[in-house]
Amino acid sequence: MKLLADKDERFKNLFVKISIFVLIAVVGVSLNLLFSGIKKGLFTPKSTIYFVAASGQDIKVGMSVKLSGFKIGSVSKLDLNSKAEAQAEMRIENDYLPLLREDAMVSLKKEGVIGDGVLEASRGSDDRPPLKAGAIVEFERGGGLEQIAVDLRDRLYPALDEINHLLKDANDPKGDVRQMLGNLRQFSAEMRGTRERIDHLLEQVDAGIVQDVRPALRSVKKSAEGIEEIVGKVNHDLPGLLNKLDTSMENLRHSSETIKSALDNSSPQLSGVMGEARGLMSDTRNLMDSASGSWPLNSMMRPPVQGMVRMDSHD
Amino acid sequence: MIKKTTGLHPAAFLMSGLLLLSMAGCGSAPARQPVAIELANKADQEAHRALRDGDLMRAYELFRQSMLFQQSVDNHPASALAAINLSFVSHKLGKDAIALDLLDSIPTDSTVQISSELRAAAAFRKGIIYADTGKIDKAEAALQLALQICNKQCSFGAGMSNLGARLALNKGDYTTALANAKSVISNGAENDELANAQRIAALAESALGQHEAALTHYQAALELDKELALSSRIAEDLRGIASVLHKLGRIAEAEIFARRAESVTTSARLLPGKSTKNILP
Numbered sequence: 250m251k252l253l254a255d256k257d258e259r260f261k262n263l264f265v266k267i268s269i270f271v272l273i274a275v276v277g278v279s280l281n282l283l284f285s286g287i288k289k290g291l292f293t294p295k296s297t298i299y300f301v302a303a304s305g306q307d308i309k310v311g312m313s314v315k316l317s318g319f320k321i322g323s324v325s326k327l328d329l330n331s332k333a334e335a336q337a338e339m340r341i342e343n344d345y346l347p348l349l350r351e352d353a354m355v356s357l358k359k360e361g362v363i364g365d366g367v368l369e370a371s372r373g374s375d376d377r378p379p380l381k382a383g384a385i386v387e388f389e390r391g392g393g394l395e396q397i398a399v400d401l402r403d404r405l406y407p408a409l410d411e412i413n414h415l416l417k418d419a420n421d422p423k424g425d426v427r428q429m430l431g432n433l434r435q436f437s438a439e440m441r442g443t444r445e446r447i448d449h450l451l452e453q454v455d456a457g458i459v460q461d462v463r464p465a466l467r468s469v470k471k472s473a474e475g476i477e478e479i480v481g482k483v484n485h486d487l488p489g490l491l492n493k494l495d496t497s498m499e500n501l502r503h504s505s506e507t508i509k510s511a512l513d514n515s516s517p518q519l520s521g522v523m524g525e526a527r528g529l530m531s532d533t534r535n536l537m538d539s540a541s542g543s544w545p546l547n548s549m550m551r552p553p554v555q556g557m558v559r560m561d562s563h564d
Numbered sequence: 565m566i567k568k569t570t571g572l573h574p575a576a577f578l579m580s581g582l583l584l585l586s587m588a589g590c591g592s593a594p595a596r597q598p599v600a601i602e603l604a605n606k607a608d609q610e611a612h613r614a615l616r617d618g619d620l621m622r623a624y625e626l627f628r629q630s631m632l633f634q635q636s637v638d639n640h641p642a643s644a645l646a647a648i649n650l651s652f653v654s655h656k657l658g659k660d661a662i663a664l665d666l667l668d669s670i671p672t673d674s675t676v677q678i679s680s681e682l683r684a685a686a687a688f689r690k691g692i693i694y695a696d697t698g699k700i701d702k703a704e705a706a707l708q709l710a711l712q713i714c715n716k717q718c719s720f721g722a723g724m725s726n727l728g729a730r731l732a733l734n735k736g737d738y739t740t741a742l743a744n745a746k747s748v749i750s751n752g753a754e755n756d757e758l759a760n761a762q763r764i765a766a767l768a769e770s771a772l773g774q775h776e777a778a779l780t781h782y783q784a785a786l787e788l789d790k791e792l793a794l795s796s797r798i799a800e801d802l803r804g805i806a807s808v809l810h811k812l813g814r815i816a817e818a819e820i821f822a823r824r825a826e827s828v829t830t831s832a833r834l835l836p837g838k839s840t841k842n843i844l845p
Contacts, residue, residue, distance in 0.1 A: 554612040555605065557645055558652045560685060562692060562726035563760050563797075 295322060295340040296382035300355055302390075305335030307357055307366050314339050314355065314368045321345040321370065337388075339368070348372060349380040354387040404511030411504035415497060425493040432486060436479050443472035604633035608646065615653065618835075624653045640677040644670050648686055655693050663693050671709055684714040691727055700734050707731065722753035722761070729764045733771075742768035759788035763801060770808050778808050795832035799825045 286292055302308060305327055314322040322341035330336040341349070350373030358369045373380075380386070419426045446468045540546055597605075611626030631646035647666045654663035670678065670686035687710035694703035707727055714724070729744035741764055748761035766781035786801040802825035809818035 553609040554616070555608055557682075557685060558612070558615065558649045559756075560688060560720040560723050561756055561760070562720075562723040562730065564656075564692070 290342065294343045296343055296346050297325075298322075298339045298341050298346075298349075298380065298382070299385045300337055300339070300388040301330065301385065302335045302337065302357075302388045305329075305337075307390075308335060308337055308368075309366070312366060312368060314341065314370055316345060316348060316370045316372070319345075321348075324368065346382070347379045349386075350374055350377040351380055351384065352377050352387075353380055354389060356389045356391050358391065400514075401511065404514070405508070408504050408507040408511065411500060411507070415500060415504070418497065425490055425497070429486075429490045429494075432483065436483065439475055439479055443476060446472050598637075600633050600637050601639075604630045604637075604639075604642065604646075607633065608649075611649065611653075620653055620657050624650065624657060627653055640673075640675065641679065641682065644673070644678050644682050644686070648682070648689060651686075651689055651693075655689075655696070660693055660697055664690060667693075671706075671713065680713050680715075681718055684710045684718050685720065687713060688718075688720060688724055688727070691724075695727060695730055695734070698734075700731055703727070704731055722748045722751070722757040726757055726760045726764060729761070729768075733764060733767060738768040738771045742772070755788050755792055756794075759785045759792065759794075759797060762788065763797070763804065766804055766808070770804070770811070775808050775812050779805065779812075782808065795828055799828040799832070802828065 308324065308327060310324055310327055312324040313320050314324065322339050322345070324337050325340045326338035328336050328338075339355075349370060353373035354371045355368045356371070357366055359366055370386075418424045421427060450466070450469060541550055607626045607630040611623045611630060614620075614623040614626060627646055627650040631643050631650055634643035634646055647670065651663040651666040654660070654666065667686045667690050671683045671690070673683060687706050691703045691706035691710060694700070694706055707724060710718075710724055714721070718724070725744050725748045729741040729748075732738075732741035732744060745761040745765035745768065748757060749765065752758070753761065762781045762785035766778040766785060769775070769778035769781065782801055782804045786798065786805070789797040789801055802821050806818045806821035806825060809815075809821060
């Protein structure tokens, strides 16, 4: 039985025509797949590198591994090892592997404040040999806001403890500071008494009552003895007090240095956080601007006032 | 098939699709302008908002930013507009020299880029600032320039008539002041200028000994100013009524109005960022 198509000139060699068409389509699709595969690095030779983390939290299969901001590979596998630690396998492109040294590290970071997590690789020391396939590298978590907060807390707590200790010492009635103040107060009170006696003596002298001068002088002598005793006491106590004051000052200086060092170490990260927060605010503002100009929000919002301030002849 | 899967008639389905497409068309955000222009507009909008909230310092900074943005892209009309607004805020902050400097070159701008309305507005504002600082001759000159540029085509004609009436009052020419104010009242104007005209008329009539008429005009000004909720003007109206009642020998009533004026002034002064200002001579 002959096909109907055979009667029509256009259906001659139909099978060949369809075959060519299908072949072209298959070749096109294959080329497309091939090019996209090349672009995505599917055919790029890679080597396997491992790292071990205490926890697999925030680490995912497919997560990018970056070096100086460039993607050099990705996490290909994540397993628990015999010590219940997370063992991750990374596939690093062979072209970039020589850039990493044996002491290279990978750290878990976030792209922006709310961005995806990435593994940022550090090169390691130049004097170490290049990293080889199958090697294990160090891993650290860091960079995120939470980490900064924990760092700050760890550094500030000891400093605050020191300050607390100093304040307690200052408030303690038996402490050096209070003792010193008490002694000074006593000294001052005794001096006041002495001055009163001298005043009295001078009054008596003014009156010219010679017989009263002698007892007054006795009083002066007594006061002077009192002063001498106090001065002796102060002389005895003062070196010890000064030593203790020195120790307190040293503690205070140490605390201040600890706080300064904590702030110095945190300030680059804080400035980064500030920058990211500013970026986030700017993005949010952009989003709000765009949203408020679009339907249906633009019909709900009062149009912003622009142009000339209203002219008023009395203002 | 459509009916089977969605439960809708195909025509209804098509209509829904078209409706969705038209809504998407409405929803598209307006086209973005160059960054400097967008920033200038944003600063201008925020300055108006700050001015409305009584935050004069912020309004000053934002109008200044807007002016600088417009100057940086050589946009003369927009930078002149921002300068007029900045001058307004500067005057309110008591920086009269800066306010006048900002306006100096605008009225006499010889390029065609700045509209006559803007040039007249700048001259008018100069007149107001000079009047407020007691420089009557300079105020008159600025007003004349504004009237000349404007040629009766400006939107603030009533304001200029009122300024003329104020200056006449300052010079003791109560008849001219009254005539100017009455022309604004009879021609009609926005409520703020109408209230100003009523107040000027009342002041002139009070000075001319027409106390009953002055009382009526003060009452009209008070009603308008209450509608506008302008504390300083309300206080002024109340003080004016108290003064006229005193002249009419109605002392007890005069004292009540004087106390009301005092209360309004005190409360307004206690508000953050607010201050009352004596605006009439």
